[in-house]
Amino acid sequence: MSNNDNDIILASATSLSTLTINDISKDGFGYNPSVGPQSNNITQETSNYLLSKRTTSITSPNSIYDKSIINKKTNEISLSSLSFLFCEIVNWCHKSSKGIQDLETRLNGLGYTVGQKYIELIKLREGFKTNKREIKIIEMLQFIHGIFWKSIFGKTANELEQSQDVSNEYMIIDNSPLMSKFISIPKEYGELNCSAFIAGIIEGALDSSGFFANVTAHSMAIPGFPLRTVFLIKFDESLSIRESLRR
Amino acid sequence: MSSYYFTIIGTRDNPLYEVEFSSFKPSSSSSSSAISSSSAGSNQPHIPGKSQFTPKVREILPFIANSSLDIIEDSQWSTNQFNLGRIDSFYGLLVNAFITQGNIKFILCYDNPSNASSSQKYDENLIRQFFIDVNDLYVKCLLNPFYSVNDAIISSDFDLKVKLLARKYL
Numbered sequence: 001m002s003n004n005d006n007d008i009i010l011a012s013a014t015s016l017s018t019l020t021i022n023d024i025s026k027d028g029f030g031y032n033p034s035v036g037p038q039s040n041n042i043t044q045e046t047s048n049y050l051l052s053k054r055t056t057s058i059t060s061p062n063s064i065y066d067k068s069i070i071n072k073k074t075n076e077i078s079l080s081s082l083s084f085l086f087c088e089i090v091n092w093c094h095k096s097s098k099g100i101q102d103l104e105t106r107l108n109g110l111g112y113t114v115g116q117k118y119i120e121l122i123k124l125r126e127g128f129k130t131n132k133r134e135i136k137i138i139e140m141l142q143f144i145h146g147i148f149w150k151s152i153f154g155k156t157a158n159e160l161e162q163s164q165d166v167s168n169e170y171m172i173i174d175n176s177p178l179m180s181k182f183i184s185i186p187k188e189y190g191e192l193n194c195s196a197f198i199a200g201i202i203e204g205a206l207d208s209s210g211f212f213a214n215v216t217a218h219s220m221a222i223p224g225f226p227l228r229t230v231f232l233i234k235f236d237e238s239l240s241i242r243e244s245l246r247r
Numbered sequence: 248m249s250s251y252y253f254t255i256i257g258t259r260d261n262p263l264y265e266v267e268f269s270s271f272k273p274s275s276s277s278s279s280s281a282i283s284s285s286s287a288g289s290n291q292p293h294i295p296g297k298s299q300f301t302p303k304v305r306e307i308l309p310f311i312a313n314s315s316l317d318i319i320e321d322s323q324w325s326t327n328q329f330n331l332g333r334i335d336s337f338y339g340l341l342v343n344a345f346i347t348q349g350n351i352k353f354i355l356c357y358d359n360p361s362n363a364s365s366s367q368k369y370d371e372n373l374i375r376q377f378f379i380d381v382n383d384l385y386v387k388c389l390l391n392p393f394y395s396v397n398d399a400i401i402s403s404d405f406d407l408k409v410k411l412l413a414r415k416y417l
Binding site: 027036041044050051063135208246 | 252254258262264265266267268271295296297298308309323325326327328329346347348349350351382383384385386387388389390391395396399400401402403404405406407408410411414
């Protein structure tokens with residue numbers, strides 16, 4: 001079963017780059033971008049298939065499309081498995097990086113794709129009855145600070161502040177970031193903060209929502225919270241124009 | 248019986264997925280089915296679900312969908328709804344759109360089957376429901392580690408599921 005699943009995913013992943021105008025789907029389904037809508041036109045066979053009562057899926061009986069992803073109850077995972085995984089991530093990035101800045105960029109990049117995907121999932125999970133798209137900077141930040149944070153880390157972030165000096169800079173502050181709970185930065189690594197990964201998640205979520213921003217993580221320890229991290233969000237200039245047009 | 252052209256447009260205005268289909272519901276009156284079968288060509292048997300667009304219309308469908316992107320982008324920052332409803336019409340072709348939080352646009356072009364205004368409200372609700380369920384499928388596809396944002400969706404299961412939704416709602 002699991003073996004079968006692997007085959008399918010690998011097959012479609014390799015064919016992604018090589019799908020040409022000559023590739024014709026064997027089962028009559030599947031969109032081919034080189035051909036366009038003609039590739040998945042409904043034919044007599046596929047029409048019969050669609051109209052039959054038993055039709056669920058073609059490739060595997062339990063494809064990802066058959067499972068519900070809208071479960072309201074929170075799935076808990078072990079903190080140690082998360083920490084070990086993150087430990088490996090940092091380790092892997094560290095090996096291939098050329099310096100502290102490079103390491104942070106790599107972590108940020110990994111988080112970016114997570115954020116891009118997660119924002120869609122979480123909006124879907126909120127449900128469409130009460131739900132709305134975030135179109136204002138402040139509301140978007142409150143969403144990240146609140147619901148978004150809570151669903152990733154199980155708690156909301158501690159503070160959300162606007163920079164006093166620069167109008168398009170905001171800060172989300174977490175007193176004890178979950179991911180770096182067991183990370184101690186050696187002295188010679190200076191300003192490195194492994195929460196760059198989380199900063200990447202935020203950046204990915206903001207960017208894909210159309211709030212183009214640059215997010216960086218900075219350690220700002222205060223008594224009692226040695227791991228306190230400030231996520232500095234610097235929005236693109238063009239956003240302030242968009243905000244001002246709406247008013 | 249109306250025909251539909253559904254497309255998913257990525258953040259770089261690139262098409263991720265396209266499909267053409269027609270309403271699977273058997274047409275209520277025998278006269279309308281006679282018209283559609285005659286227009287499709289008398290020698291071809293009617294296939295339920297196959298789109299009935301004329302070749303001339305079929306050619307310009309992607310253009311109609313893409314030209315409505317401007318309207319979507321205009322309204323996307325003024326309304327906080329996901330479903331933008333009917334946003335455009337082009338010589339009898341109506342265009343409905345939906346936008347996700349991640350800036351992925353779902354566009355549905357369809358020809359108006361009847362001019363009865365009473366059924367329009369109903370249609371809008373069905374299309375909204377269709378969009379919401381496709382969004383669910385899209386997110387499932389997106390969560391696949393072998394898929395990244397703005398890739399074309401070539402999964403045959405996704406295609407099947409979208410068509411099943413089309414059968415269910417439209």
